[in-house]
Amino acid sequence: MGSVIDGAIEEGSLTEKKPTVVFVLGGPGSGKGTQCANIVQHFGFTHLSAGDLLRAEIKSGSENGTMIQNMIKEGKIVPSEVTIKLLQKAMQESGNDKFLIDGFPRNEENRAAFEAVTKIEPKFVLFFDCSEEEMERRLLNRNQGREDDNIETIRKRFKVFLESSLPVIEHYNAKGKVRKIDAGKPVEEVFEDVKIIFTSNSEKATV
Ligand SMILES: Nc1ncnc2c1ncn2[C@@H]1O[C@H](COP(=O)(O)OP(=O)(O)O)[C@@H](O)[C@H]1O
Ligand SMILES: Nc1ccn([C@@H]2O[C@H](COP(=O)(O)OP(=O)(O)O)[C@@H](O)[C@H]2O)c(=O)n1
Ligand SMILES: [Mg+2]
Incomplete structure (x- = not known):
C-alpha cells in the first residue's frame, strides 16, 4: 500500500498524466471527419x-456566433x-484521455497558442494528402x-490551406511527427493505411 505522501503525489498535478493528442490535418474535403469516425x-x-x-x-446562440459564422462563410480562421x-x-x-483533434491547428497562431495554453505536444500528426480536384468534387x-x-x-478555403495550414504541417514534419x-x-483503402499507423504507434516519420 502506498504511503500518505505517495497518495498525495499521485493525486497532485505533478504526476497528472497529460492526455494523448493526435492532430488530424489535411485540406477541406480530404476526409478528416470520415476517417476520424473510423479511428x-x-x-x-x-x-x-x-x-x-x-x-x-x-447554433447555441453564443455572443461569438455571428463572428464565427462570418469567418466560416469567408473560409477564414x-x-x-x-x-x-x-x-x-x-x-x-x-x-x-485520448483525442483526435480534427482540423486544428490550422495556422501558426492556432498551433503556438494551443501549445502555450495546454502545454500539450501532439503524439503525431496525421496528414491526409489529397488533390484539390478530388477535394473540390467531394x-x-x-x-x-x-x-x-x-x-x-x-476556393478561399484552399488558399487558406496552402498559405496558412501547410506551414503548420511543415513545422511538425521538421520534428518528424x-x-x-x-x-x-476510396475510404476503406485510406483506412487500411490509417490502421497501420495507429497499430504501429508510429515512431518514424513518413514524409
Ligand atoms: N476516401 C474518400 N473517397 C471518396 N469520398 C470521400 C472519401 N472520404 C470522405 N469522402 C466524402 O467526402 C466528403 C468530405 O469528407 P469529410 O470526411 O467531411 O472531409 P473533411 O472533414 O476533411 O472536410 C464527405 O461527403 C465524405 O463522405
Ligand atoms: N481550427 C479551425 C478549424 C475550423 N475553422 C473554421 O471552420 C471552417 C470549417 O472547418 P472544418 O474543419 O469543419 O472544415 P473541413 O476541413 O472539415 O471541410 C474553416 O474553414 C474555418 O472557417 C477555424 O476557424 N479554425
Ligand atoms: Mg471535417
Whole structure:
C-alpha cells in the first residue's frame, strides 16, 4: 500500500498524466471527419472536430456566433482563443484521455497558442494528402447543408490551406511527427493505411 505522501503525489498535478493528442490535418474535403469516425470505432479515441465545435457554438446562440459564422462563410480562421476554449471544454467533458483533434491547428497562431495554453505536444500528426480536384468534387457533393461548401468559399478555403495550414504541417514534419496518408483513394483503402499507423504507434516519420 502506498504511503500518505505517495497518495498525495499521485493525486497532485505533478504526476497528472497529460492526455494523448493526435492532430488530424489535411485540406477541406480530404476526409478528416470520415476517417476520424473510423479511428474512434477501432482505437478508443474521442473525436473533436474544431469546425463542428465552432458550428455548434453558432447554433447555441453564443455572443461569438455571428463572428464565427462570418469567418466560416469567408473560409477564414477563427481566433485561437475562441477555438481553444471550445476544445478544452470538450476535452474536459469527454472523460477520455485520448483525442483526435480534427482540423486544428490550422495556422501558426492556432498551433503556438494551443501549445502555450495546454502545454500539450501532439503524439503525431496525421496528414491526409489529397488533390484539390478530388477535394473540390467531394465538398460539392457533401450535402450537409454547410454554408461554406460552395465554390466561392471552397476556393478561399484552399488558399487558406496552402498559405496558412501547410506551414503548420511543415513545422511538425521538421520534428518528424507527420504521418502522411494518400487520401485520394476510396475510404476503406485510406483506412487500411490509417490502421497501420495507429497499430504501429508510429515512431518514424513518413514524409
Ligand atoms: N476516401 C474518400 N473517397 C471518396 N469520398 C470521400 C472519401 N472520404 C470522405 N469522402 C466524402 O467526402 C466528403 C468530405 O469528407 P469529410 O470526411 O467531411 O472531409 P473533411 O472533414 O476533411 O472536410 C464527405 O461527403 C465524405 O463522405
Ligand atoms: N481550427 C479551425 C478549424 C475550423 N475553422 C473554421 O471552420 C471552417 C470549417 O472547418 P472544418 O474543419 O469543419 O472544415 P473541413 O476541413 O472539415 O471541410 C474553416 O474553414 C474555418 O472557417 C477555424 O476557424 N479554425
Ligand atoms: Mg471535417
